[in-house]
Each structure stands twice: as C-alpha cells, then as structure tokens.
Amino acid sequence: MEGAAVAEGLWGLADHHEKLGDIGKTIKCLEAICQSQISFLPLVEVKTRLRVSALLLRYSHNVNHAKSHLERSLLLLKSIPSSFDLKFRTFSLLSHCYHLLASFPPQRNLLLKALELASSVPQDLSAYLWSCNFNSQLANTFIIQADFPSSLSALESGFLSASHICFPELQWPAGFRVRIGAEAPSRPLSRPRLMFFTASMLHVHIMQWTDDYSVEKAVQRCDDIWQTVSSDKTERCPGLFFYNEMLHVFYRLRLCDYKNAQHHVDRLDQAMNAHSHKTQEVQQLQDELSSLSHSLSRNDLPYRERAALSDRQSQLQDRVNALSQSSTTTANSLEPAFFGNMDRAWTERLLLSQSPIDGEWLPKSAIYALVHLMVVISGRPKGLFKECSKRIDSGMLIIQDELIKLGITDEVREADLRHTAIWMSGIYLMLQMQFLENKVALELTRSEYVDAQEALVEMKNLFTRFPTILQASECVIEMLRGQYSHSVGCYGEAAFHSIQASKLTESKSLQATCQAFAAVSYLTIGDADSSSKALDLIGPLYGITNSLSGVREEASILFAYGLLLMKQQDLQEARNRLAKGLQIAHTHMSNLQLVSQYLTLLGNLALSLHDTVQAREILRSSLTLAKKLSDIPTQLWVLSSFTALYQQLGEKGSEMENEEHRKKKWDEMQSRLAEARGSIHHIELVEKARLEMDRVEDAQEQCEVTYGMQASLDIPESVGIEGPSPAQYSSRLVGLDTGKRWGKRRV
Numbered sequence: 001m002e003g004a005a006v007a008e009g010l011w012g013l014a015d016h017h018e019k020l021g022d023i024g025k026t027i028k029c030l031e032a033i034c035q036s037q038i039s040f041l042p043l044v045e046v047k048t049r050l051r052v053s054a055l056l057l058r059y060s061h062n063v064n065h066a067k068s069h070l071e072r073s074l075l076l077l078k079s080i081p082s083s084f085d086l087k088f089r090t091f092s093l094l095s096h097c098y099h100l101l102a103s104f105p106p107q108r109n110l111l112l113k114a115l116e117l118a119s120s121v122p123q124d125l126s127a128y129l130w131s132c133n134f135n136s137q138l139a140n141t142f143i144i145q146a147d148f149p150s151s152l153s154a155l156e157s158g159f160l161s162a163s164h165i166c167f168p169e170l171q172w173p174a175g176f177r178v179r180i181g182a183e184a185p186s187r188p189l190s191r192p193r194l195m196f197f198t199a200s201m202l203h204v205h206i207m208q209w210t211d212d213y214s215v216e217k218a219v220q221r222c223d224d225i226w227q228t229v230s231s232d233k234t235e236r237c238p239g240l241f242f243y244n245e246m247l248h249v250f251y252r253l254r255l256c257d258y259k260n261a262q263h264h265v266d267r268l269d270q271a272m273n274a275h276s277h278k279t280q281e282v283q284q285l286q287d288e289l290s291s292l293s294h295s296l297s298r299n300d301l302p303y304r305e306r307a308a309l310s311d312r313q314s315q316l317q318d319r320v321n322a323l324s325q326s327s328t329t330t331a332n333s334l335e336p337a338f339f340g341n342m343d344r345a346w347t348e349r350l351l352l353s354q355s356p357i358d359g360e361w362l363p364k365s366a367i368y369a370l371v372h373l374m375v376v377i378s379g380r381p382k383g384l385f386k387e388c389s390k391r392i393d394s395g396m397l398i399i400q401d402e403l404i405k406l407g408i409t410d411e412v413r414e415a416d417l418r419h420t421a422i423w424m425s426g427i428y429l430m431l432q433m434q435f436l437e438n439k440v441a442l443e444l445t446r447s448e449y450v451d452a453q454e455a456l457v458e459m460k461n462l463f464t465r466f467p468t469i470l471q472a473s474e475c476v477i478e479m480l481r482g483q484y485s486h487s488v489g490c491y492g493e494a495a496f497h498s499i500q501a502s503k504l505t506e507s508k509s510l511q512a513t514c515q516a517f518a519a520v521s522y523l524t525i526g527d528a529d530s531s532s533k534a535l536d537l538i539g540p541l542y543g544i545t546n547s548l549s550g551v552r553e554e555a556s557i558l559f560a561y562g563l564l565l566m567k568q569q570d571l572q573e574a575r576n577r578l579a580k581g582l583q584i585a586h587t588h589m590s591n592l593q594l595v596s597q598y599l600t601l602l603g604n605l606a607l608s609l610h611d612t613v614q615a616r617e618i619l620r621s622s623l624t625l626a627k628k629l630s631d632i633p634t635q636l637w638v639l640s641s642f643t644a645l646y647q648q649l650g651e652k653g654s655e656m657e658n659e660e661h662r663k664k665k666w667d668e669m670q671s672r673l674a675e676a677r678g679s680i681h682h683i684e685l686v687e688k689a690r691l692e693m694d695r696v697e698d699a700q701e702q703c704e705v706t707y708g709m710q711a712s713l714d715i716p717e718s719v720g721i722e723g724p725s726p727a728q729y730s731s732r733l734v735g736l737d738t739g740k741r742w743g744k745r746r747v
Contacts (some may be wrong), residue, residue, distance in 0.1 A: 007033055007048070014051075027052055034069070042076045046086055047320045049073045053093055061420050062101045086123050088114065088130040092356065095137050100420045104141055111138045115157075123164070131161035133356050139200065148208040159197035191229045192237045196353040198225045199244050206250055219251055238275055239350035242268065243361045243372075243561060249374050256551045256588040258378060265374045272371045275350075278323055285320050289313060297498040341635060362427060365402050369395040369431050376438050380445075381591040383629045388442055392435050399432045414466045428467045433459055433473045440480050444533045445488050445593055446630035447669070449676035452487075456480055457681045463691060476503035479514060483685045486521050486678050487633070493686040495521040495533075500690065509553045512541050516556040523563050531567060538564050555584045555594065562601060566608075575605050593634070596625035600637050607645055615645055632669050639665060686729055 014029035033040060033048045049069040055067040073090045077083060091114035098107035111134050118131045135158030142151035198221055205218040226244055230236055245264045252261030292313045295307065350364045362370065372395035376388045400410035404423050408417075417425060436459045443452035459477050463470050482497035495518045502514035515537045540559045558581035565574035582598040584590050599622035606615035619638050626634040639662035646655035676682060 003038045003044070006036065006038055007044050008039055011048075014524070018055075020669065023055060028057055030055075042080060042084075043083065045411045046073045046076050046080075046083075046090070050086070050090060053097075057093070057096065057241060061418055063097050063420050067097040067101070067159050070097060084117070085126060087117060088133075089356075090125075090138070091117075092130070092133055093494065095134075096703055099137075100423075101142075102419065104144055108138065108141045109746070111141065112252070125165060128161045128164045129356055132158050132165075132197075132353075136197075136200070136357060138582045139204075143204065143207070151204050155197050155201045155204065159194060159201070159461055162193035162197055166194060172460065184357070188432065191225075193241055193353050193357070195222075195225050195229055195240055195244070196357065198222050199240065199247060199352075202251075206247065206254065209254070212255075216253065219248070222247070237352075239352045239360065241351055241369050242350055243598070245271070246367075246374070247372065249378075254550070258381065258588075258590040262378050265371075265378045266339050268371045269375060270496065272368055282320055282323050283540060284539055285323075289316050290322070292316070306309055330691050350377045363369070363402075363424070365398050365425050366431060369398045369428075369435075372398075373434055374429065374439070376435070376442075380438060381589060381593070383592045383625075385630075386440060387432060388438070392442075393441050395435050396432065399428045403429050403432075412465075414468055426466075429462065429469055433462060433470060435475075436462075437473075437476055437480065444483055447487075447632040447672055449484070449488060450674055450679060452484060453676060453679055453681045453685065456484060456685060460685075460691060475510065475514075477691065479502060479517065480519055481685055482514075482521070486524070488673055488682070488686070491521045491524045494518075494690055495525075495530075496688045508544075509550060512544070513556050514554075515541055516560045519560040520563065523560070523567060531564075534564060551584045551588045555589065558584070559594075559598070559601075566601070571605055575602065578602050578605070591630055592625050593629050596622045596629065596631065596634055597637075599613070599625070600634060600641065603640050604636070607641060607648070611646070612645060612649055615641075619645065632672070634663055636662065636665050652710070 006176060010029045010033050014026045017023075017025040017029060030048050030052045034052070049072060053066040053069045053073075056062050056069075070090055070093055074087075074094065077087050077090060091110060095107050095110055095114070098104070098110065114134045115131065115138070118127050118134060121127050135154045139151040139154040139158070142148070142154060176242065184660070202215075202218040202222045205215045209215055222244065228361045229240075245268045248264045249261050250270070252258070252264065294311055296309055296313070301309075335747040349360060350367060352363075353359060361367070375391045376395075379388050379391075403425065404419060406428070408425055408429075440452050440456040440459070443449070443455065456477070459473065459480070461471055463477055466620060467474075478497045478501035482494045482501065485491070485497060486494035498514050498518035498521060502511045502518070505511060505514075519534040519537040519541075522530040522537070538557070538560050542561050545554050545557055558577050562574045562578035564573075564580060578598060578601050582602065585594040585598055599618050603615050603618035603622060606612075606618060619641055623635060623638040623642075624639060625631075639658060642658045643655055643662065646652075646658060
C-alpha cells in the first residue's frame with residue numbers, strides 16, 4: 001500500500017509539471033520511482049519507465065537513457081504472463097531507439113521477437129495493429145541493407161494483418177492478397193492501413209525497379225486500393241494523399257511521362273495550398289482562443305460578457321476540433337522519433353496511418369519543399385523559368401528555416417552533428433542540393449553564368465562540409481562542373497569532369513549519360529585526338545542503348561552520335577539518328593531547349609544537303625524556342641546558320657540584317673562570359689581536380705546510416721548536356737534529365 005501511494009503521488013506531481021511544460025521536473029518525479037528504495041509492483045515500474053522513455057524521445061536527445069529504461073522494462077515484463085499491450089509498446093519504442101542509434105542488427109532481431117509474440121497471442125484487433133507496426137519497421141531495416149525482397153515480404157505481411165482488420169469476418173489463407181472490390185464487411189478507418197502498406201510496396205518497387213511490368217503492377221494495385229478509401233481521403237488522410245501522389249510523380253518522371261506527371265504535380269500543389277491555408281486558420285483560431293482564455297481569467301468580468309465569451313470560446317474550440325480531427329492522434333500514439341526528437345504539433349505532421357503506426361514518410365515542411373521541387377522539375381524543361389525561380393526560392397526558404405531549427409549554421413560540419421540528428425538534417429540537406437542543382441541548370445540554360453556559379457559553389461561547399469550525408473551528390477556536382485566548363489568554353493575541363501562523374505556512380509544509365517556529355521565536349525574541341533576520344537566513348541554507348549533504363553540516356557547518346565556522324569560526313573545517317581532523338585525530346589521529355597538544339601542540328605544538316613526550304617523552316621522554329629528560353633548560345637548558333645543559309649540563297653539584305661543581329665548577341669554573350677571568367681569562383685569550378693572534403697572518423701558507420709536516409713527521396717535528377725556548333729560558335733545543350741533512383745525512408 002505504501003508503494004502504491006508513493007507512486008500515485010509522484011505520478012500526480014509529474015502530471016502537474018508536464019501541464020506547466022516543465023519536462024525536466026516531470027522526468028525527475030518519474031525517475032524517483034525507478035530509483036526509490038521502496039518496492040513497487042513490476043507493472044508500476046514498467047509503466048513509469050515507458051513514460052520516461054516517451055518523454056526523453058519527445059523532448060530530448062538522450063536516446064541512450066531512453067533505451068536503458070526500455071531494456072529494463074522488457075526484463076521486468078518477462079515475468080508478467082499477460083500485459084501484451086505494454087510489451088508491444090515497449091518493443092516498438094525500443095526499436096525506435098535502436099534505429100536512432102543506427103543499431104540495425106539489434107533492431108531487426110528485436111522486431112522479429114515482437115512479431116513472434118504478436119503471432120502467439122489471441123489474434124484480436126490489438127494484435128493485428130501491432131503486427132502492422134512491427135512489419136512496417138522491419139521493412140525499413142531491410143531497406144537500409146538494400147534487401148528489397150525481404151522488405152517487400154515484410155510489407156506483404158503487414159498488408160495481410162491490415163486486411164484482417166479491414167475484413168474481420170473473412171479468413172485469409174497465408175499469402176493471400178485481398179481481392180479489390182470483394183463484398184465483405186469493412187471498417188472504413190482501416191482502409192488507409194491497407195493503402196499504407198500498398199503505397200510502401202510501390203515505393204520499394206520504384207527503388208529497386210527490376211522491370212517496368214513489376215512497377216506498373218504495383219502502381220495499379222495502389223490505384224485500386226486508393227479507390228476504396230473514403231471520398232474525402234484528402235481531408236481524412238492528408239499524409240497518405242501526399243505520399244501516394246508523390247510516388248506517382250516519381251514513377252511518371254522515371255518514365256519521362258511528363259504529361260501524366262503534371263496532373264499529379266498539380267494535385268499536390270493544390271493540396272499543399274489547401275493544407276497550408278487550413279493550418280493557418282487553425283493557428284488563428286488558437287491565437288483567438290488564447291486571448292479569450294486570458295479575458296475569461298479576469299475575476300471582475302460581468303456575467304453577460306463572460307457568457308458571451310464562453311459561447312465564443314466553445315464555438316472556436318468546436319471549429320478547431322473539426323479542422324484537426326483528421327490529423328490528431330491519441331495520447332497513447334507512438335512518437336515518430338525518426339524525424340528528430342522535438343515535440344511537434346499535429347499541424348506539423350502528416351501521418352500515413354492511424355495509431356499505433358502513426359508513420360510519417362517525411363516531415364510536413366520537407367513534403368512542402370518537395371512539392372515545390374516537383375513543380376520546378378516538371379516546369380523547367382518547358383521553359384517556365386519565372387515560376388521555377390519562385391518555387392526554388394520558396395523551397396530554399398523552407399529548408400533554411402528547418403536547418404536553423406536543427407542548429408545547422410554556416411559553421412557546422414558533419415563531424416559536429418549529433419548521431420540522432422543525421423536523419424532529419426540529411427533530409428533537408430539533400431533537398432537543398434536538389435534545389436541548387438535545378439538552379440544551376442536553369443541559370444545555365446538562360447546564360448546567367450554568374451548566378452549558376454554561385455549556386456554550384458554553394459553545392460560544392462555543402463558537399464565538402466557533409467561528404468557522407470551528401471555522398472550521392474558528388475557525381476551530380478562533377479556533371480554540373482562539366483556543364484559549366486563547357487558553357488564558358490573550357491571544353492577540355494568539361495570532358496574531364498564528365499568522365500570523373502561517370503566514375504562516381506554505379507548506375508549504368510548515369511555512366512552512359514556522363515560519357516555522352518564528355519563525347520560532346522571532345523567533339524567541340526574538334527582536333528583529331530579529341531575526335532578519336534569521342535569515337536571511343538560513343539561507339540560502345542550506342543551498342544548498349546537498348547539495355548539502358550530510360551529515354552533520357554538514349555536522347556543524350558543519339559545527340560552525341562548524330563554529331564559524330566556529321567563530323568564524319570555521314571549526313572543521311574546523322575539525320576536519321578537526330579530525328580529519332582528529336583522525337584524523344586519532344587514527345588517523351590517535353591524539353592524545349594533540347595528540342596531547339598536538335599532542330600538546330602537538323603537545320604544545319606538540311607543546309608549541308610542544300611535543302612534550303614526545310615532548313616529555313618527548321619531554323620526558324622529553333623530560334624523561336626531559343627528566344628523563349630533566353631538561350632543565347634543556341635540563338636548564336638541558329639543565327640550563324642541563317643547567315644550561311646542567306647549566303648547560299650544570295651539574299652544579301654537578309655544576310656546583313658541577320659549578321660547585325662548576330663553581332664549584338666555575340667557582344668552580349670562575350671560580356672557574360674567575361675563576367676563569369678573574371679569571378680573568383682571560376683578557376684575552382686573548372687580546374688581538373690576532384691573535390692576536397694572533410695573526413696569523419698566514423699564515416700563507415702555514417703555511410704550505413706545515410707543509405708537509408710538517402711532512400712527518403714526518389715527524385716529524378718535534372719542535369720543537362722552541353723553541345724557544340726558545327727560553325728565557329730559554341731552551343732550549349734542543356735536539358736536532359738538523368739534519372740537516379742534513390743528510395744525512401746519512412747517511419
């Protein structure tokens with residue numbers, strides 16, 4: 001009795017301090033129970049340690065302390081034959097701790113024990129829910145090891161458990177998949193759990209991408225399940241909505257299906273704006289509620305005024321409850337500790353499923369930034385530079401705010417990060433690199449070389465500060481250094497950086513794209529040795545075109561091959577290859593700049609074949625696109641071709657007018673090049689040297705951590721190729737999107 005009274009008193013005091021926001025005193029009260037000489041019942045100590053652990057994970061970075069409490073709780077629970085919910089909750093929170101500490105083998109073993117326990121208890125709703133939880137976490141541990149088949153197996157098991165919840169009166173054979181549209185009693189609130197596992201399986205399929213059919217089948221399965229979720233799914237399941245739509249964008253971009261990707265991007269953008277407006281409305285209501293509470297605390301408030309304020313308070317509270325209904329969680333829900341240990345309100349979270357899963361794919365701010373990024377990636381090839389610039393600024397602002405919250409300032413380096421902060425900081429750092437990459441490509445496209453320099457230098461500096469977290473970015477940086485070098489006329493350096501980039505990736509498709517970039521730079525140099533090097537690169541590439549995974553790679557190879565054939569005076573074969581590449585650029589990629597540059601090559605071919613009528617039409621189309629994109633090098637290329645055309649036709653007046661216009665553009669181009677070459681950053685970007693970076697002592701361990709973190713996103717990169725002019729003026733070919741599959745990191 002004495003122990004029970006002491007525990008009740010300390011619990012009550014802890015509740016009081018927690019309501020006041022004094023978490024330190026709350027934890028001291030609870031730990032007094034654990035450290036007391038008084039003997040308590042095992043369940044009292046277990047519940048106390050669980051509460052301490054939850055507070056530590058939510059409000060501090062003391063993961064080891066939380067882990068110790070949870071491991072002690074598991075030992076105590078071994079002597080208790082029942083209390084399954086406490087055991088499941090302890091397993092789940094301890095799994096979170098192991099994950100934050102990058103102790104992946106112990107985490108996997110723990111989850112397997114938890115699943116064994118869940119299968120041995122009475123198979124009721126609670127057992128199925130916890131099976132969903134453990135299978136979801138187990139799938140993530142397999143992803144970190146790049147064991148995609150095992151991850152899919154765990155997700156299928158989770159799907160089966162969710163189907164028991166959704167269709168409790170049906171008995172499912174082992175491995176049986178729920179038939180979509182089956183007439184059976186259902187629980188509407190459980191449908192999102194089915195969608196949770198189905199979308200997760202789609203993400204894993206996109207990550208490994210063994211073949212198009214498997215991914216397409218996963219997409220169709222996802223669509224079928226999504227149709228069974230209630231019609232107000234955007235409101236009821238905002239996290240799932242964003243996750244599902246974003247996966248569809250990744251899938252469509254991977255196929256270069258920009259037309260269908262745009263539909264999903266538009267839906268994401270609309271949902272983001274609506275969700276942001278809703279969040280702002282809730283914040284305004286809460287501010288007004290705080291003001292009303294302050295007014296009602298006055299003792300001298302007249303009765304009628306108090307009654308009116310109380311009515312208003314009740315109305316506002318009802319409105320807040322209605323707005324937050326779809327996103328609130330129960331008091332016993334798990335804290336999604338993967339995305340930092342800070343306490344975040346419901347307005348900052350986009351959950352993927354109900355308790356006890358409460359999973360998040362990414363924090364809300366990261367999802368908002370990702371939506372802006374998708375708008376940029378889908379709009380940049382179309383030349384929507386004004387909107388893209390606006391979205392880049394918006395996304396970068398979100399990321400900078402979050403990095404500051406995490407304490408990442410200009411002086412912070414990878415070695416300074418807490419181990420538990422790597423996950424969250426890595427998400428935002430990689431998003432920042434994505435925005436900078438697109439900014440470099442955009443500025444190079446419109447010949448703003450100094451702005452491109454600044455963005456590329458920022459990428460370089462970020463990589464040197466966080467080399468392990470951003471290890472996947474080194475290849476992209478080298479590619480962009482090659483494009484910048486080519487843009488400012490440093491063709492030898494451009495080829496060097498493209499070759500270096502090809503050595504920094506294991507992706508055959510990305511290697512092919514880098515080598516095609518290098519070949520174009522070699523062809524631009526034009527001497528016999530460089531042409532020989534280009535031939536050595538292009539020959540093997542063209543032979544493996546059909547085995548590559550995307551049309552981006554095919555378009556880059558066809559362009560380089562077409563240039564080589566032109567140099568060899570095989571004009572008809574060059575026309576065939578370039579025509580095929582043009583069709584890809586126009587139909588599949590919707591890339592205006594690449595279309596413009598393909599047209600320019602084809603116009604020059606027609607001119608070489610003395611087909612002046614076709615040459616004039618093609619070059620006019622190319623010039624129109626180049627002007628729209630503010631692409632000065634391509635404009636110069638086309639204008640020089642027009643000069644040759646007018647000379648063939650003997651149109652002296654048109655030739656003089658065209659040459660005058662060309663000279664103005666030439667002067668403008670030289671001015672921009674001089675400004676870029678005069679910058680202090682120019683030499684460091686073009687020099688033939690690899691990036692220097694900081695080294696951390698536990699790089700191998702961080703490498704394992706960051707693999708799963710890099711899997712948080714699956715964003716097709718957006719980098720272009722540079723190309724030459726067959727005339728004396730150089731041209732840039734920017735716009736080929738190379739696809740680099742990452743994957744996911746989701747709680």
